[in-house]
Amino acid sequence: xxxxxxxxxSVPFEPGQTVMEAAIAAxxxxxxxxxxxxxxxxxxxxxxxxxxxxxxxxxCTRPAEAGMQVTSGSEALRxxxxxxxxxxxxxxxxxxxxxxxxxxxELQAMGYYLGMTDNHYPHFYPRRELDASHPDILLDRDRCxxxxxxxxASRKEGKSVFALAGRGPQTRLVINSPxxxxxxxxxxxxDEAAGIxxxxxxxxxxxxxxxxxxxxxxxxxxxxxxxLARERPLLGRADGPTED
Amino acid sequence: xxxxxxxxxxxxxxxxxxxxxxxxxxxxxxxRYHGIPRAAMEVVARAFGRSVAEVEGVIGFYSFLHERPHGxxxxxxxxxxxxxxxxxxxxxxxxxxxxxxxxxxxxxDGRVSVETxxxxxxxxxxxxxxxxxxxxxxxDPGRIDTIAGLIEQRxxxxxxxxxxxxxxxxxxxxxxxxxxxxxxGKALELALELGPAGVLERxxxxxxxxxxxAGYPTALKWRYxxxxxxxxxxxxxxxxxxxxxxxxxxxxxxxxxxxVEGMTLAAFVTGxxxxxxxxxxxxxxxxxxxxxxxxxxxxAGLLGHTILGREGFDFDLHLVTGAGAYVCGEESALLNxxxxxxxxxxxxxxxxxxxxxxxxxxxxxxxESYIAACRIVLQGAEWFTxxxxxxxxxxxxxxxxxxxARPGIYELPFGTPVGEVLELCDAGEPVGVQVGGxxxxxxxxxxxxxxxxxxxxxxxxxxxxxxxxxDPVAIAAQFSHFFAHESCGFCTxxxxxxxxxxxxxxxxxxxxxxxxDLQELEQLAGLMRQASHCGLGHTAANPVSDTLARYPEYYQxxxxxxxxxxxxxxxxxxxxxxVARDA
Numbered sequence: 001x002x003x004x005x006x007x008x009x010s011v012p013f014e015p016g017q018t019v020m021e022a023a024i025a026a027x028x029x030x031x032x033x034x035x036x037x038x039x040x041x042x043x044x045x046x047x048x049x050x051x052x053x054x055x056x057x058x059x060c061t062r063p064a065e066a067g068m069q070v071t072s073g074s075e076a077l078r079x080x081x082x083x084x085x086x087x088x089x090x091x092x093x094x095x096x097x098x099x100x101x102x103x104x105x106e107l108q109a110m111g112y113y114l115g116m117t118d119n120h121y122p123h124f125y126p127r128r129e130l131d132a133s134h135p136d137i138l139l140d141r142d143r144c145x146x147x148x149x150x151x152x153a154s155r156k157e158g159k160s161v162f163a164l165a166g167r168g169p170q171t172r173l174v175i176n177s178p179x180x181x182x183x184x185x186x187x188x189x190x191d192e193a194a195g196i197x198x199x200x201x202x203x204x205x206x207x208x209x210x211x212x213x214x215x216x217x218x219x220x221x222x223x224x225x226x227x228l229a230r231e232r233p234l235l236g237r238a239d240g241p242t243e244d
Numbered sequence: 245x246x247x248x249x250x251x252x253x254x255x256x257x258x259x260x261x262x263x264x265x266x267x268x269x270x271x272x273x274x275x276r277y278h279g280i281p282r283a284a285m286e287v288v289a290r291a292f293g294r295s296v297a298e299v300e301g302v303i304g305f306y307s308f309l310h311e312r313p314h315g316x317x318x319x320x321x322x323x324x325x326x327x328x329x330x331x332x333x334x335x336x337x338x339x340x341x342x343x344x345x346x347x348x349x350x351x352x353d354g355r356v357s358v359e360t361x362x363x364x365x366x367x368x369x370x371x372x373x374x375x376x377x378x379x380x381x382x383x384d385p386g387r388i389d390t391i392a393g394l395i396e397q398r399x400x401x402x403x404x405x406x407x408x409x410x411x412x413x414x415x416x417x418x419x420x421x422x423x424x425x426x427x428x429g430k431a432l433e434l435a436l437e438l439g440p441a442g443v444l445e446r447x448x449x450x451x452x453x454x455x456x457x458a459g460y461p462t463a464l465k466w467r468y469x470x471x472x473x474x475x476x477x478x479x480x481x482x483x484x485x486x487x488x489x490x491x492x493x494x495x496x497x498x499x500x501x502x503x504v505e506g507m508t509l510a511a512f513v514t515g516x517x518x519x520x521x522x523x524x525x526x527x528x529x530x531x532x533x534x535x536x537x538x539x540x541x542x543x544a545g546l547l548g549h550t551i552l553g554r555e556g557f558d559f560d561l562h563l564v565t566g567a568g569a570y571v572c573g574e575e576s577a578l579l580n581x582x583x584x585x586x587x588x589x590x591x592x593x594x595x596x597x598x599x600x601x602x603x604x605x606x607x608x609x610x611x612e613s614y615i616a617a618c619r620i621v622l623q624g625a626e627w628f629t630x631x632x633x634x635x636x637x638x639x640x641x642x643x644x645x646x647x648x649a650r651p652g653i654y655e656l657p658f659g660t661p662v663g664e665v666l667e668l669c670d671a672g673e674p675v676g677v678q679v680g681g682x683x684x685x686x687x688x689x690x691x692x693x694x695x696x697x698x699x700x701x702x703x704x705x706x707x708x709x710x711x712x713x714x715d716p717v718a719i720a721a722q723f724s725h726f727f728a729h730e731s732c733g734f735c736t737x738x739x740x741x742x743x744x745x746x747x748x749x750x751x752x753x754x755x756x757x758x759x760x761d762l763q764e765l766e767q768l769a770g771l772m773r774q775a776s777h778c779g780l781g782h783t784a785a786n787p788v789s790d791t792l793a794r795y796p797e798y799y800q801x802x803x804x805x806x807x808x809x810x811x812x813x814x815x816x817x818x819x820x821x822x823v824a825r826d827a
Contacts, residue, residue: 043777045735045736084737146733146734146739160298164733165300166304167304167305168733169728169740170733174301
């Protein structure tokens with residue numbers, strides 16, 4: 001098997017695998033929010049930025065090559081990822097203490113993992129529309145980080161309920177239904193798209209406090225450990241790029 | 245007025261439902277209904293086999309398409325530092341006052357809307373606006389008053405003075421590329437003699453590099469595409485959106501034959517049978533002439549089936565008009581836009597030469613590159629290498645605008661020092677020059693010996709001159725606004741970073757900035773450069789970091805609590821005015 005070097009460790013890979021896939025397979029965590037082993041890589045959150053042979057690259061989209069020298073665990077990259085995480089916090093309205101996703105939220109867990117103690121940047125306090133029209137699912141756009149996991153999951157399920165509209169800082173999640181509201185869409189609470197949101201933007205209703213604070217996903221393990229345990233078995237499930 | 249769904253069905257009947265027609269259909273609905281309401285989206289989505297949300301996503305991405313109707317007369321003023329120097333702000337204010345409409349709003353009766361849009365490519369003859377997509381350059385207060393009157397009288401554009409819509413060529417300094425007479429079909433005849441390998445060899449020997457600014461060797465691009473298996477495409481990037489550049493506007497009019505012939509040569513080399521010319525929406529006024537030219541070449545046997553009688557040499561060309569998105573100048577975003585999608589840049593690798601349009605190997609070159617390729621085949625590699633430097637062969641077209649006596653288009657050999665360019669356009673003693681537009685380099689007088697060349701100051705052609713009274717901080721702030729407006733929003737560092745940068749620059753221009761803000765700007769610049777998804781994010785901090793490095797005293801003077809000291813050549817009254825305007 002060909003290999004590349006990741007923070008000094010030899011990582012074997014199968015041709016066609018990305019740096020991210022090979023790293024996860026080898027039990028090495030590279031921070032990420034928009035990547036998920038079951039979907040084609042997206043490359044938008046940039047948390048997985050690594051240094052490959054002296055140049056920055058996204059680990060989730062870069063195909064692995066034999067002999068690459070990859071750095072992921074440096075202090076400079078931790079700082080970069082911290083700033084990116086802080087950017088995601090300030091551009092939306094993420095108030096962990098009042099959010100039902102707290103403890104299960106990947107953005108929050110990423111903040112802890114990277115040693116985030118403040119927001120660093122000023123808050124944008126955007127005004128985004130909340131959609132409570134669906135009986136079983138709530139869409140709180142204030143918490144959306146534009147990872148498009150719901151877009152990809154719903155497309156894979158053949159429903160294509162979600163899409164992004166707008167541009168730049170005005171980007172927003174929109175719903176495929178006659179009224180543009182979630183309640184009139186085909187989304188069911190059982191859909192993978194309804195449960196894939198890494199943050200608290202799309203949440204299943206009536207499930208918020210079934211697991212008490214203190215016993216939630218990231219109360220029990222850090223995001224690095226949890227991510228490897230959950231995502232490693234799913235490797236290889238991703239399809240090729242799907243048409244949107 | 246027919247209802248929106250009727251207009252949508254009509255537009256679909258006219259343009260068809262091939263994915264490349266999506267923007268054309270949306271443009272037509274926008275033009276006739278002044279907006280694209282949800283009912284029309286549904287008709288379009290059904291016809292194109294897309295979801296309504298996707299169509300909504302496409303509409304929301306482009307500045308010239310809107311769900312909410314704009315005015316019957318939709319007016320967009322070009323927003324660019326150069327247009328502002330020429331009094332754009334006062335003209336906007338004047339028009340809005342006369343029409344009783346607020347900037348960015350639609351008047352209650354739906355008659356008119358007034359807004360600003362990113363640089364429309366008329367900096368050499370500004371201030372300029374677009375009315376329902378048609379350009380009017382050389383505005384002055386008198387013309388603004390007449391426009392207001394015509395709108396109140398509801399006079400159709402066809403009855404407005406035709407001379408207003410005339411865009412001058414503005415060629416100030418022609419060189420070998422602009423002077424050579426066109427010889428339709430001649431380069432193709434030569435190509436048939438040389439064969440694809442011979443054409444490639446000639447272009448390779450000329451050392452031609454991409455004229456968009458990145459400088460990738462053209463022959464190498466064509467060769468990689470030729471070697472990639474499958475059906476091929478040839479695409480021309482005529483999405484000249486860099487603020488301060490307008491030379492493609494003239495190349496598209498004066499060198500149409502060479503351009504189409506250059507694309508046909510690329511098709512001959514790569515075996516492509518279908519090509520697309522992606523025209524920026526702001527140049528929509530060129531579309532009819534381009535279509536006509538393409539049709540004439542078809543009749544002359546220079547496009548279409550069996551070109552010049554050669555069996556199997558088939559290539560046809562289609563025009564696609566963009567819809568107002570700077571990021572579509574990035575080649576993979578441009579390809580998404582042709583495919584009728586949101587113009588977000590793709591992940592690379594793979595590159596377009598192996599996986600471009602619909603995943604097929606695609607050559608994407610800029611207007612000037614195709615024209616140069618055509619001339620090289622015609623006149624030989626040696627003709628080309630007579631000009632320029634070792635690493636930057638040939639000549640470069642510059643779009644010169646701003647504070648100089650002779651703005652316009654200049655064709656100069658690569659290697660020409662900035663100082664010489666400034667003399668040619670009679671610029672006096674500028675405080676600085678933005679070479680290559682905001683994504684390029686902002687240079688100060690000590691650097692005027694630097695040269696226009698890939699190895700020194702690389703440029704797609706913009707050359708904005710800023711006179712001694714201009715404030716580099718205010719200019720950088722305007723460019724930071726431009727990048728935040730044009731960021732596609734796909735990746736975190738650019739989407740949030742450009743917005744943060746804009747806020748920081750507003751603070752500083754408002755006199756509320758601190759030393760920590762300056763440090764933050766530098767850190768943001770590093771982060772965007774390192775982690776962004778595409779060239780837009782990589783360069784979005786250039787105007788700020790370039791001016792921070794070269795004009796620290798201008799920034800210091802703006803900081804909170806700093807005593808306002810007169811700057812050399814910059815009276816404080818002027819600075820107060822600019823602060824107020826930018827705040």
